[in-house]
Structure formats: structure tokens, C-alpha cells
Amino acid sequence: MGAAGDGGRPAGQPVPSEGTVSAAVAAEFPGLGIAWVEVGARPGKSPDPVLRRLRALSDRFYGAHAIQMRERPIPWAYRVFFRQIGLDPDRTRTPVEQLALDRLHDGEFRSLGRPADALTIATVETGVALRAFDADLLAGGLSLRDSAPGEALPERPAGLAQGTLIVADESGPVEVLFGPEPGRCAVGPQSRRISIAAIRVGGVPQIAVEEALWMATAEVAEA
Amino acid sequence: MADLLERDSFTELHVGVDESLARAQLRRQIGRLERELASLFAEAFGRVELDHRLVAVAAEPRLLDLGELEGLRDGLAAQVSDARLTLFERARVETDNRELLRRMLESPAEFRWVRVSRADIGEPGCGAWHSRPRLGLIGMLMGWWRVKVSSGCPLAGRLAAVER
Numbered sequence: 240m241g242a243a244g245d246g247g248r249p250a251g252q253p254v255p256s257e258g259t260v261s262a263a264v265a266a267e268f269p270g271l272g273i274a275w276v277e278v279g280a281r282p283g284k285s286p287d288p289v290l291r292r293l294r295a296l297s298d299r300f301y302g303a304h305a306i307q308m309r310e311r312p313i314p315w316a317y318r319v320f321f322r323q324i325g326l327d328p329d330r331t332r333t334p335v336e337q338l339a340l341d342r343l344h345d346g347e348f349r350s351l352g353r354p355a356d357a358l359t360i361a362t363v364e365t366g367v368a369l370r371a372f373d374a375d376l377l378a379g380g381l382s383l384r385d386s387a388p389g390e391a392l393p394e395r396p397a398g399l400a401q402g403t404l405i406v407a408d409e410s411g412p413v414e415v416l417f418g419p420e421p422g423r424c425a426v427g428p429q430s431r432r433i434s435i436a437a438i439r440v441g442g443v444p445q446i447a448v449e450e451a452l453w454m455a456t457a458e459v460a461e462a
Numbered sequence: 463m464a465d466l467l468e469r470d471s472f473t474e475l476h477v478g479v480d481e482s483l484a485r486a487q488l489r490r491q492i493g494r495l496e497r498e499l500a501s502l503f504a505e506a507f508g509r510v511e512l513d514h515r516l517v518a519v520a521a522e523p524r525l526l527d528l529g530e531l532e533g534l535r536d537g538l539a540a541q542v543s544d545a546r547l548t549l550f551e552r553a554r555v556e557t558d559n560r561e562l563l564r565r566m567l568e569s570p571a572e573f574r575w576v577r578v579s580r581a582d583i584g585e586p587g588c589g590a591w592h593s594r595p596r597l598g599l600i601g602m603l604m605g606w607w608r609v610k611v612s613s614g615c616p617l618a619g620r621l622a623a624v625e626r
Contacts, residue, residue: 266482267489268565309500318500319493322534325520385525404523416523442493444562 252453254454261384270441275434277374280459285356297347305339313366316442334368336369354458357458374432379409495538500544506596510552512545556584570607588615
């Protein structure tokens with residue numbers, strides 16, 4: 240047994256910050272939430288230990304896993320959530336299913352550098368949806384809400400349709416929830432601090448969210 | 463009277479209706495149907511193709527209203543029903559093929575040149591049972607028929623050798 244921190248947390252692991260969910264959205268999706276941790280890291284090529292873990296993960300992930308994945312509780316919870324917010328999870332794939340598909344297509348989990356590889360490892364291991372943001376570009380805490388009239392993103396200067404579910408900070412929308420675009424606070428070569436955020440949906444246990452965040456943080460911070 | 467004729471809207475009836483419970487119930491049903499569909503998809507994989515796609519209700523993620531959730535639930539229910547039927551029909555075909563295989567093994571001469579693959583009986587792999595004459599032409603003339611079991615999937619090394 241390793242040393243445990245507060246609340247059963249392993250010693251040395253960061254405490255995830257809990258974001259808010261707007262009342263209207265929380266009333267419809269009681270289990271929805273966003274939590275994040277900040278870690279100091281420079282984007283770039285992943286170090287060898289991370290690449291080894293990525294290869295090991297590729298070696299123990301087969302087609303059968305991809306087929307049975309949607310029957311497992313956490314990937315299923317994301318599929319259901321996608322349906323409930325109007326998306327087709329077979330077209331707009333959940334993060335873990337997209338990774339599984341890429342693994343089958345490419346024959347391996349391809350390294351995309353830091354922090355993408357860390358997110359891949361943590362997402363495949365836990366099934367939890369993770370996003371990475373440049374922490375220095377974020378203003379205040381993260382939240383989940385529906386967009387207000389006139390709100391826009393850099394990649395959507397014409398504006399978001401009112402009621403679009405978004406990840407936001409205190410200054411406005413950061414990205415469309417589970418959207419394909421990197422958003423306003425995407426990690427770039429100049430990033431020095433990275434916020435790794437987990438989007439929890441109903442049916443995903445809190446322990447899985449924390450495990451995903453710790454795992455991703457450890458991989459990002461790997462020297 | 464006009465209020466009574468307007469049947470699709472509660473506002474015209476001037477009664478307050480909380481739809482949130484109905485939406486929550488529909489979301490639960492969507493979750494259950496999605497699980498069932500996933501299970502059927504896994505069961506059918508490699509045996510028969512299921513149409514498990516449902517057109518997205520929205521281009522962007524958003525809160526769906528009661529009508530949209532109902533439409534989604536109905537679409538999923540129809541897909542589950544179709545998937546069950548497809549699997550049922552496939553299972554019937556596989557049962558018939560297993561019966562054919564049993565009879566073929568008992569009397570190969572009555573099923574000349576008939577070939578039943580593992581896929582035909584719902585088994586994984588590449589093997590097959592083939593009713594063939596023993597010793598080729600001589601067997602054909604003499605009526606010496608037997609069921610030959612193939613050796614299964616080609617090995618990767620052999621495939622590579624063929625490609626070279």
C-alpha cells in the first residue's frame with residue numbers, strides 16, 4: 240500500500256479543481272461536470288518512457304476491445320451522453336472510441352507528442368474524456384454551459400448557435416463541448432503550463448475521473 | 463373551443479406543465495436502448511451487418527427538447543427492433559446450416575460438392591467443411607465421398623510468402 244493523501248488520494252497527486260455547470264444544463268444532466276489539474280510542461284516530443292507506455296498500450300489493444308468497448312460502463316456513458324445532446328456517436332465519436340478507431344486504422348497508438356500522448360494513455364486506460372488547454376490563456380475556472388446569443392469562437396467568427404453546449408472560462412467560450420476544433424486556448428509550442436480537463440458525464444464514477452487526471456498529469460510531467 | 467382544437471401545445475390550454483421529468487425519463491430510455499443496441503452490435507459482429515447508425519439530431523451539442531428526445535428514443539427503439547430481427551433471422555440460417563452440416567457429415571455422398579464454412583454456422587475463423595470425392599476422379603466414379611475439413615485461416619508467414 241502506498242502513502243495516501245487527503246481523501247484517499249495518493250501522496251503527491253494534485254487536487255483536481257472542480258468547475259461549474261450552469262443551472263439549466265445541470266438540471267438536465269445531473270452527473271455532468273468538469274474537473275482539471277494544471278501541470279507545468281512544454282509541448283514537444285514525448286519522452287521515451289511515455290512512448291514505451293504508448294507502444295505497450297498498442298500491443299494489448301485488439302479489435303475485440305474496440306467492439307466490446309461500447310458495452311463497458313464508461314464508454315457507454317459517453318455514447319449515451321452524445322445521443323442525449325443530439326450527436327451521433329458513430330459519426331462524432333466519443334474520445335475513447337475515436338482513439339480505438341485510430342488504433343485499428345493505424346495499427347498502433349501513434350505518438351502525437353506531449354500532451355496528446357498523455358491524454359491518449361489516460362483516456363484509453365480509463366475511458367474518461369480529457370482535453371488539454373494552455374493554462375496561461377484560460378481566464379479563471381472552467382465551466383460547462385449553453386452559449387448565449389452573440390458568443391463566438393475564433394474558428395467560428397460568425398458566432399455559435401444559441402444554446403450550443405460549450406466549455407467556457409470566465410472570459411467566454413473556450414470550445415464547443417466535444418467539438419473537433421482545438422478552441423481558443425489550444426496548447427501550442429509557446430505553452431508552458433497545461434490544464435488537463437476531464438469531462439464527466441452521468442454514470443462515470445468520480446474515482447475514474449481522478450484516476451484519468453492523475454495518469455495524464457504524470458505522463459505530461461514525465462521528464 | 464380554439465384551445466381544445468390546439469392539441470399540440472400546452473400553452474394554448476393555459477396549463478403549466480413541467481416537461482423536465484418527461485425529458486429525464488426519455489433520457490433514461492435512450493440510455494437503456496443504447497446499451498441494448500451496443501450489446502446486439504457486439505453479438506452480431508462478424509456474423510451479420512447491423513445498421514446501427516442513427517442520424518444526428520443536432521449539428522452541435524445542445525439540450526434537446528421533448529419532441530427531439532422522443533424522436534431519438536423512437537429511432538433507437540426501431541433500430542433495436544430491426545437489429546433483433548436481423549439477428550434472429552441470422553440465427554435461424556445458422557441453425558439450418560448446422561443441421562445441414564450434421565447431415566452432410568453423416569452421408570457426404572448426398573451432399574456432393576457442398577461447402578459449409580465456419581461463418582455459415584456462426585463460428586469464428588476461416589475453416590470450412592467440404593464434401594469432396596476421395597481420390598479425385600476415381601472417387602467420383604466410385605461414389606467415395608467424404609467431408610474434408612479445411613485447416614483454417616492462412617498463417618501470416620504464408621500470406622507474406624505469397625505476396626513476395
